[in-house]
Amino acid sequence: MRIAALLSIPCGLFIWFALQIGAVADGQVLQSSLAWLPTLGITLSLRLDGLGLLFALLISGIGALVLLYASSYLHDDPHLDRFYAFILAFMAAMLGTVLAGDLITLFVFWELTSLCSFVLIGFDYQSQASRKAALQALLVTGAGGLALLGGIILLGQVAGSLELTTILASGEQVRNHALYLPMLLLVLAGAFTKSAQFPFQFWLPNAMAAPTPVSAYLHSATMVKLGVFLLARFSPVLGGSDSWFVCLTGIGGITLLLGAVRAITCSDLKQILAWTTVSALGMLTLLLGLGTPLAISAAMLLLTVHALYKSALFLAAGAVDHGAGSRDINRLGGLAGTMPQVALASGLAALSMAGVVPLAGFIAKELFYEATLQAPTAATLLTLVAFLGNGLTVTAALLTGWLPFYGMLKDDTLHPHPVDLRLWLPPLLPAALGLLIGLFPGPAGRLLMAPAAAQVAGSPLPLSLGLWHGFSPVLLLSLATLGAGLALFSLRRPLLARLQPSQPSAGWDTERLYDWLLIGLPRLALGITLRLQSGRLRYYLMTVTGVAVALMALNLMTSSNDDLQLPRPDGSLHEWLTALVILAGALFATITRSRLAAVASLGVVGYGVALVYILFGAPDLAMTQFCIETLSIILFVLVLHKLPHFALLSSTASRLRDLVVALGVGTVMTWLVWRAISQPLVPSLSTWFLEQSLPAGHGRNVVNVILVDFRALDTLGEITVLAVAALGVYAMLKPRSGGEGSD
């Protein structure tokens, strides 16, 4: 079976990672790197330390479960192959991110996760919601990613290296740097978008449009945690400052509450889970913001525990959807009978989520409270926030772990049926693991959490996990939380009924900002584009020449004008006359209403110029100019008689404006020529040409020798132009005489 072969990849990885636990727990850091772009000092380097290992285990382990699960869940999807490919690529990208030993490596894999999530969220591409959510996720995380890029390049420049080891050791230097705040904010932008922190939280619940295995993978264990990972990773470098504390605890707290409140107002299982994920991510951010050893330990534990219970719950929700045909808690009920294993998995996971003894979630919650109670500042406020969040989480746990499975089936049109092993085993395993860690917290703490926490704190941490902490305020808080959650659960319906009319989400959701941007941006773009790219050629011409001439005029004015010594206008009468004739011809060409007169005046200008050439020693030029001018006149006449008469199209105002522009151009050019001719003459190439023309070029007409010998390459290009021009004329007129119109 193909799925077995595919499964061997994540399973093999998981086992390999598991085998490294011992070494990493002893404080070893495995590293390996490969020169990638040495010119820029970029290496592709990987590093396995406690933090990376914890994530790698979660990613590969849950990945294996998701793969197994998907083989049943999506078995009749035509694009199942693409799905496998995407999800494995996604796994690789995430592993790359958490194992990166270099900032660029980190970023490359980071962006790859965004990309993979794009195709995964949009997997059901026929539904518009999927497409929209996919684009939204890509844009939000992509934008964050680019901010992150700016941040890490700055970080690399400040620390003098892109290597993680060096950077982790240069925290002091970074925090004291003038650019610390921008760096921090840029990195946070990356982390917050990825981890769906306020105000970017909206993309995550929308991404539930993805198939459930994707949701389970992306939103429980892994991708959204990459933001948290990033915070944890950079905590030794960027952490510990006031701004870090304020940003993380503030945003984390807001996200925590927001997610928790939104969770209990939803009725779709996946939506509830999504919002509780948002809430959990807020908790993790808040804990990392506190930055105390206790808080870091709590974060590491909570992260693991959350991954376990949330993946179980997501997968169970999918199984429910698959078996009962709905995910709406208002329609479901009593499913424990038809799918007992799923009910068991959900139940265990929900208990862990609610923080009930003896599950791992309980220990995590205890640590959480301890951390907030001992927070250096604002301990009471933070504890209150934690209490509210945890209480709401208890309610959400009941909604997802209890409601669908017990009581009566509320919608008779549903016909639940049992699900196969591949759908219930994947949720059951992590749920059971949650129980296992709860019962035996010591080894897990020592082997996994402590090494991870040590990486985050930057120094080894004493961490011993126990189920029983004795009677303490923390235990009381835990009990109170459970009570509050239960109370809220029983009061939920009436509360919701009262909230419903006012639509709690409508007024303040930041998603509206995104929507507004997505509508407003194209409109703004359209406005600007229509204005600039008006389609009217003469405005283009005017802008182009206007700017060019303005730039030149600016330069003319700023550069010193001392050297401008105009030679006195000299010249004989016929020279002056020639000049006048040219000017008059040009002037007449602009004002005449007759086409033939315009052609004639053009001819006058041309012949006048030819006269100038004759007067100043250029008979070849004059001859050519005469010939060309004559030929041009013939062509003009041949073409123009088929074209319309000149019409007066412009208003006087626009003619006046054009006149000003044109005179400006003329003035600047005259000025420029004056400046050029008043500069001293430098020895030019021509002396050589004059000397060499006869002995080396065998010709007495120096101009011709230059054309056909000294600079024959120019002439070759020139005749190519002529050939192509002739071809062009032929090509443009030919199809018409062939009688064939445009196709």
Added chain:
Amino acid sequence: MEPVLAVVIGGLYAAGMYLMVRRSIVKMIFGLALLGNAANLLIFTVGRLTRGRPPHIPLDATLPSLPVADPVPQALILTAIVIGFGVQAFALVLIKRVYQTVGSDDQDVMVTENQGLATRGTGREGQGDEV
């Protein structure tokens, strides 16, 4: 004489520019022709003028008798004139074809490049960016 020619050059540029930005594309070709002449004259003038002495070597000499006109600008201008002629011939026929296909010589009619743009703004209104 150079200062006078500088004025002539300026005049040619101004006239050419003025014709280029007329609404009728037929006038544009006249503008182009004037600009070409202006550029050539500019090269000629900036290369400094020498009255009457073409850069030819008399039969009985191996060197031209100085002062003589600078042959380099002349060669450049010759190339430029010829290229300009080719391009101008093409442009002339192009304008004719444009007139035939568009049915007008008015630039303001030639705005199909924005076709569909103006309507798009309204089409989007209700539905956001429909993907």
Added chain:
Amino acid sequence: MHSVILATAIRLLLPLMLLFSLFLLLRGHNEPGGGFVGGLVVAAAFALYTLAHGEKEGRRMLRVDPLRLVASGLLVALVSGLLPLLVGLPFLTALWSSVPAPVIGHAGTPLLFDLGVYLLVAGMSLLIIFTLMEE
């Protein structure tokens, strides 16, 4: 346009003008003239002939397709540049015969090059004029 005077005159003028154009081409290296002007004179001659006798007759008189004239002009110019490659000199290096030829003085590749220009200019002008007149 079918003026008898022009029609008769051009019959006489055509060979003269062709001769004159050749003269211009050949002396161009030493006096004002050259391939370009020479080519234009050829074009003018045939253009006048065409004006007098119509486009079909003009084409017939020319005997070769002007497009082919353009191509061969380019070819001649290119070949004149390629010849020095045979003796190991860079592209477009001038080669001169050691013995002076009658009329043109020294014969050399630059003259061949100018001949290319001559052919091409004549061809291109005629191509344009014929195409326009055909309309």
Added chain:
Amino acid sequence: MLFLPLLIPLATAIAGLLAWNRRKLQRLLGVCSSAALLIVGLMLLATVQQQGVISAQAGNWPAPFGITLVADLLSSLLIVATGLMGLCVTVYSLADTDTRQESLGYHPLLQVLLLGICGSFLTGDLFNLYVWFEVMLIASFVLLALGGQREQMEGAIKYVALNLIASALLLAGIGLLYGVTGTLNMAHLAIRLQSMPHTGTIPVIAALLFCAFSIKAAVFPFYFWLPASYHTPPIAVITIFSALLSKVGIYVLIRVFTLIFPQETLAGQPLILAAAGLTMLLGALGAVAQPELRRMLAFCVVSQIGYLLMGLGLFTALALSGSIFFMLHIMAAKSALFLTTGVVARLTGSSSLAELGGLYRRYPLLAALFLVPALSVAGIPPLSGFWGKLALIQAGLQSGQYLMVAVALGVSVLTLYYLTNAWIHIYWKPAPETAAKLQYLPPHRRHQLLAPTLLLALFSLVLGLLPEPLFRLCHSAAEQILNPSSYITAVLGTLP
């Protein structure tokens, strides 16, 4: 050797003209010539890597009197790119170009275009550069106007008018520069200008040339011609235009403002950086506003030009190497996007986002061929676009140009937005009911269309995964252009 990149396309074009009515022969010649150009480019690159900057004198006349051709790393890299793009586009147009266009000289014209481009990359003489520009320009004019529907004509007239203005400015600038310095050879100019005071007309001429090249390069506020015309001609034509034409402008900007004009003559970095930022931003906004793929991509071309200019504005080795790398990347990635769009248009008969849809299921390869280059253009790692952007951003942060970096990053988000949005529209969104039935493409045509597209997309992917070899080259190229003495010595022999 240095002449081969000019001789090959020129000879092919002439042969094509002589074989006017034999289309098969023309097609064969076109493909062979582009392949030969690619090979010659690679040989040139190898030579330059071994021997440093090389130069050759046309007609065997010594510099600065004769016309010099020079190849340093930058220009030989670009010659390779030209050969590659020429080959891809020629193969693609075997299936894409209709017979009428072919019978009007499409293939010879393409070769002339390549000639002009190669000439511009290799020449060491300012006036000769003008000539090659004109060669390139006239060929592009004709290619643009082949066909002749209304839209195409309107696009062509705008393109022609604005580019002719650029030519006029360029010509005036070159003439003035000759009048002031008495020379045209770029290396010689560099030396002459070093010894002249940078006052008087020189800054003005610098500004004039900057504007002229900026028009060619489609930099704000000179880029109008590009979106006005790029959506009209056949996709193969537009691919080669977008890949090479504006890049020639950028190349020349880099060349002229590193070699000839010492940096201080430019009115100043802030101005270039502002132009770069606005080009990026306004291009991206234009692309966001466009509901039609080709127009969107045209604006996208503009937007990416900004990044190229950013490297010049920052003026460090890192930034310039980023720009050069980015230039090569964008040629491949953007062209792949254009070519895929062409295939889509051929299949569905449309390139308007509203009329497209539902191609994901049946054409996964096509979906990947759009998505990979799109993400690459958006600068998503580990695709090719990322590394160029990374270098530019690093350079920007090093120089303390935070605003510029912020704009560059913000525009990346915009790029990501409009390209993925387009992708979703074409592939994921169900096809609208009004959509026409998909066209059938016979296998040989399909291969001719897909092979170059695939090659370019893969190039972008591989370049992303293994950036080092090319990036090292780009870095050496950047160091070479920042230290013009090797160029000058190669042209003039010794440094006076």
